Amino acid sequence: MHANREDRLQEIRRDAELRGVTTAKGVRPEGSPIPRASEETGYYGLPLLKEPQWRWEIPLYFFTGGAAGSAAVIGAMADWVGDDHELAKHARWLAVGGIGVSSALLIADLGRPSRFLNMLRVFKPQSPMSMGAWILAAFGSMATATAFAKAVQDKWDSLPVRLVGNLAQAGAVAFGLPFHNYTGVLIGATVIPTWNKNIKTLPIHFGMSGVQAACSLLELAGHDDSRALNYLALLSAAWETYEGVHLESRQERELTPLKKGLSGTITRAGGVLSGPLALALRSTAAVSGRERSKRLRRWAALAGITGSLLTRYGWMQAGKSSARDWRIPLEIKEPRSVGELVQMQTADEALTERTAGL
């Protein structure tokens, strides 16, 4: 070992004598390769984009909002088409409860209740956040008006009350539809690579996730024998299965956070629970006897709710880790191997060329 080092010193000396510069690779100090600012490493590999600064409130808001918007639509259809008034009533109150929790979460994120009102001083169609605030306000009023008018109607049925109730319900549907999936547009229309790469499917994905959450919550509230809810949840589970296959089959590097690391684990777990697992349980339930079907659907509902929650947290986490990937916005290709990575960080061709002639 000692002799080797002496030899090495002689080698450096010869090199310096002959060329006037040492070109041979020297002893690599601890902690090397030293980070560099270069075309291959960017600016010392420091992130270019800022991480999304939303905390636990916002993914939960995505969940409650998605469920609330879907519940309003489900309630209206149960009322108008299904003639299931008990289900309609529960769905309406689920929408009201969902909007209440959503508003509370939003205010918790902003820090002060009055800060929410700042969103209502401008109307900006080009900003999904602005549109979302207006949709939330409109949907909240309509859903609440519906629930109260229909409650009054149960006590004193009269034409004006019915008219008001149905008009408000139509409004709740009109605003519940965008409210159940605008959050996909919200995070899709950003500079975060893993989000904007999926702008075409994110709103449908988030919307379907909300639909399943709403159906599942209503089932757990006692509507586990409503065939309509199972049909709708089946549609959602089928879509979520397709979405999972779609994401897993694509190879773009922007999607890596959805597959690897903590964010990947959460997203995949959410996808399996509300996708294939829910699909299997619900399909079996559809062809099973009454008691068995109920039991299966309760399990499917639990899977659906957990899956929907995990999906929101997974995508949020994926956005954060995607923002840290400086290679994507800098358009620097991914090293294929560890060896290539070390190569990139230690010496580039230009440098070798520049020193070769010396």
Add this chain to the structure above:
Amino acid sequence: MSTTTGFFTDSTLCIGCKACEVACKEWNEVEADGLNWTGFSYDNTGAVGHSTWRHVKFVENGTVPGVGGNAPEAVSWEFSSDVCKHCEVAGCLEACPTGSIVRTEFGGVYVQPDVCNGCAYCVTACPFGVVQKNEKDGRAFKCTFCTDRQKVGLKPACATVCPTESIMFGELDQLRLDAQERLESLHARGVNDAEIYDPMHTSVGGIHAFFLIRGKEKTYNLPPNPEVPTVYVKEGWKSAAIGSAALLAGAFFAFLGARR
């Protein structure tokens, strides 16, 4: 009618003194970042942020142990003072749901602190990673382009203190001409790797605070093709409309089918 002003930061003149960082903090009363070192050359904070509105980058390259350490040609060490780009089409301004972020009479992009509600949406809308929410304060902050100073005819604090005139402030169109002239002069003197960073070819449509750098923009953490995320909005709503139609039709037929 005020003229559109701009910053022309000429990195070839920067000496890395950080006077711009200090002046910015003092004038704007921005909180301290602490005496931290990134360990990457002489860089303190690594990037601009809510409490760093000017940030001097130390672009050090070629310092590989044993490889030509004593050959001046093998080492490059550039300094560049980074700042909010004040985009022609600004992602943060487009995304802001409160109207807090506005375009000033000088063409700069300004966050009104009394209107900002801390939703942090602008943070995810900036293709340069500039604007950031101060978690303690709860609102978003970035370079104000010293709008207060400009209003009374003064230069921004950073440009005022810059000892080498690396940070030039003036009328934007004139600055762009000056930059072109400077570039040609540098090329004529053999500084062939000098180039101007001002992305006009993307949806950003040019920046009011542009840079003259040596080497590739990637080395300075400047994106080659920055896009304003507003370009994705239309596609997003189209997808949302399809999803909504699916829910409406799905719920309708589910309840219709279950009736029989």
